[in-house]
Amino acid sequence: MSSSLLFLLLLFVPTLMLEFRYHSNSEIEQYLFQVSAANPDITHLYSIGKSVKGQQLWVLALGLSPRHHTVGVPEFKYVANMHGNEVLGRVLLLQLIGELVRGYRDEEAWSLQLLNSTRIHILPTMNPDGFDEADTHCLFSRGRFNYNGVDLNRGFPDAFAGLRKQQQLNEEQREAEVRAVIGWLKSETFVLSANLHGGAVVASYPYDNSDRGFDLTGAASVTPDDDVFVHLAKVYSYNHASMHRGDLCDDSGPFRDGITNGYHWYPLEGGMQDYNYVWAQCLELTLELSCCKFPQPNELPALWMDNKKALLAYIQQIHLGVKGRVFDGSGSPAQNAVVEVEGRSNMCPFRTNKHGEYYRLLLPGNYTFKVTYAGHDVLTETLSVPYGPDQYSAMKHDFMLRRTASTTVQAPAELNPTCNYTLPPKGGGATSGSAWTGLTVGFGLVTVLQLLID
Known part of the structure; x- marks a missing residue:
C-alpha cells in the first residue's frame, strides 16, 4: 500500500466513533494521534514525560490556540487513571475528547464557546503501568500503584507534612509520574482541574490533609477558598445524573449533596489536589465516579451519559471570578x-x-x-x-x-x-520559566506513517 493511500485512510477513519470498552494504552495513544492528526487547528498532542516503564504520558490540548498559552485564555485540565485499577476516567475522557471535537466541527454553540474561551488539557492515563497490571475486580487494589508499588496520590509534596520532610525527600525519590505532573504544573498556568477516580460517587475538595491547626473547622480541613470549592463540587454533583443524592454506594457515604471535604472523608498525605492548590494556585477536585473501580463494559454507555453534562459544566466554571x-x-x-x-x-x-x-x-x-x-x-x-x-x-x-x-x-x-520548596523537574517535566522540554508531536506524513507501522 502506498504511503499516500495510508495517509488518506487515516484521515477518513471515523475518529469520533470510539467503542464503549476499555482500550489498551497503545490504543489510547493511537486514538490521540488520530484525533490530533485530523484536527490540527484545534488540538495538539504532547507528552509530559514517561512512566516508570517508559510509557509516554500523553496529553491532548484542545482550543483555538492549542499549541501555546494565549494571554487571557485560562488553562484547564482533566487527569484520569492515577490509580491504575480505577479505570472509568480513561473511558470518560476519551469520550469527552470526541464530544468536544464533534461539537466544534458541527458548530454547536456549547463546544464553540468552550474551545473559543478555554484551553483544555486532557491526560487520559497518569498511571499506564498500573493499568497494565490491574484486574477487573470491583474493589480490590491490584493495579492501584505504579510499577514501583507506590500510590501516586501519596507521592506529592505536602504542605502539612513540614518543610524539613519536604526538603529531605528530594527529586530522585519521587516517582516518575509525579515528577512529570509537577513539571507540567510548572509549565502552564492552570486555573482549574479535576482528577478522576473510582470506588465511590462523590466530589471531594481540599484540603485532604491538615496540621490540626488553623485550617480545621469541625472535622473538615478548610481552605481560604472553601466557598468556591463547595460551589465547584456542587456544580459537578448536581449536573451529574445522581451524584447529588449522596447515597449511591453501599460501602461509602452518605455524602450530603454528593460532595465532601477530603480530610473530613479520610485524611491523606501527599495528595495531588492539595499540591495543585497550594503550590500551583490551581483549584482541583477529586471526582469519584463509580462505586466499582472497574465497572463492567456494558455499563459504560450509561456511565458516560451520567457524567457528560457534569464534565462540560465543570470546565465552564473556569470563568468564575x-x-x-x-x-x-x-x-x-x-x-x-x-x-x-x-x-x-x-x-x-x-x-x-x-x-x-x-x-x-x-x-x-x-x-x-x-x-x-x-x-x-x-x-x-x-x-x-x-x-x-x-x-x-x-x-x-x-x-x-x-x-x-x-x-x-x-x-x-x-x-x-x-512556599520556598521547589522541585526542579526531571526526565519529562518542563523547567519553570523555560520552553517546554517534553515530547511534542508534529503530524506530518512521516509521523502518520510511523504510527501505522508501529
Missing part, C-alpha cells in the same frame, strides 16, 4: 507580583505569571484586592465581581502599579516557608 494583568510603573507586565484577596490568606500567595497574568476564581460579590510588587506602592482596589461562566469569561480587570516615591523599596508579601 476575575482575571487580568498587573503592569508595573513603566507599563510592562509585572511577573511574580502578589495578588491577594482580603480575607483569603493563602498558604502560598497567588502570583502573576511571566505574562503578568493573574486568575482568581471567586463567587459573585465584592472583594478587596491587594497587589504587591517590589519597588512599587501597594495597590488596593475593591471590585464588584459578577458571575462569569454564563458569558464564558471571568470579569477582566488590570492593575496598574505606580513606582514608589520613597527610598524604601516595598517588598512582596512574606512567603510561608513552605
Whole structure:
C-alpha cells in the first residue's frame, strides 16, 4: 500500500466513533494521534514525560490556540487513571475528547464557546503501568500503584507534612509520574482541574490533609477558598445524573449533596489536589465516579451519559471570578507580583505569571484586592465581581502599579516557608520559566506513517 493511500485512510477513519470498552494504552495513544492528526487547528498532542516503564504520558490540548498559552485564555485540565485499577476516567475522557471535537466541527454553540474561551488539557492515563497490571475486580487494589508499588496520590509534596520532610525527600525519590505532573504544573498556568477516580460517587475538595491547626473547622480541613470549592463540587454533583443524592454506594457515604471535604472523608498525605492548590494556585477536585473501580463494559454507555453534562459544566466554571494583568510603573507586565484577596490568606500567595497574568476564581460579590510588587506602592482596589461562566469569561480587570516615591523599596508579601520548596523537574517535566522540554508531536506524513507501522 502506498504511503499516500495510508495517509488518506487515516484521515477518513471515523475518529469520533470510539467503542464503549476499555482500550489498551497503545490504543489510547493511537486514538490521540488520530484525533490530533485530523484536527490540527484545534488540538495538539504532547507528552509530559514517561512512566516508570517508559510509557509516554500523553496529553491532548484542545482550543483555538492549542499549541501555546494565549494571554487571557485560562488553562484547564482533566487527569484520569492515577490509580491504575480505577479505570472509568480513561473511558470518560476519551469520550469527552470526541464530544468536544464533534461539537466544534458541527458548530454547536456549547463546544464553540468552550474551545473559543478555554484551553483544555486532557491526560487520559497518569498511571499506564498500573493499568497494565490491574484486574477487573470491583474493589480490590491490584493495579492501584505504579510499577514501583507506590500510590501516586501519596507521592506529592505536602504542605502539612513540614518543610524539613519536604526538603529531605528530594527529586530522585519521587516517582516518575509525579515528577512529570509537577513539571507540567510548572509549565502552564492552570486555573482549574479535576482528577478522576473510582470506588465511590462523590466530589471531594481540599484540603485532604491538615496540621490540626488553623485550617480545621469541625472535622473538615478548610481552605481560604472553601466557598468556591463547595460551589465547584456542587456544580459537578448536581449536573451529574445522581451524584447529588449522596447515597449511591453501599460501602461509602452518605455524602450530603454528593460532595465532601477530603480530610473530613479520610485524611491523606501527599495528595495531588492539595499540591495543585497550594503550590500551583490551581483549584482541583477529586471526582469519584463509580462505586466499582472497574465497572463492567456494558455499563459504560450509561456511565458516560451520567457524567457528560457534569464534565462540560465543570470546565465552564473556569470563568468564575476575575482575571487580568498587573503592569508595573513603566507599563510592562509585572511577573511574580502578589495578588491577594482580603480575607483569603493563602498558604502560598497567588502570583502573576511571566505574562503578568493573574486568575482568581471567586463567587459573585465584592472583594478587596491587594497587589504587591517590589519597588512599587501597594495597590488596593475593591471590585464588584459578577458571575462569569454564563458569558464564558471571568470579569477582566488590570492593575496598574505606580513606582514608589520613597527610598524604601516595598517588598512582596512574606512567603510561608513552605512556599520556598521547589522541585526542579526531571526526565519529562518542563523547567519553570523555560520552553517546554517534553515530547511534542508534529503530524506530518512521516509521523502518520510511523504510527501505522508501529
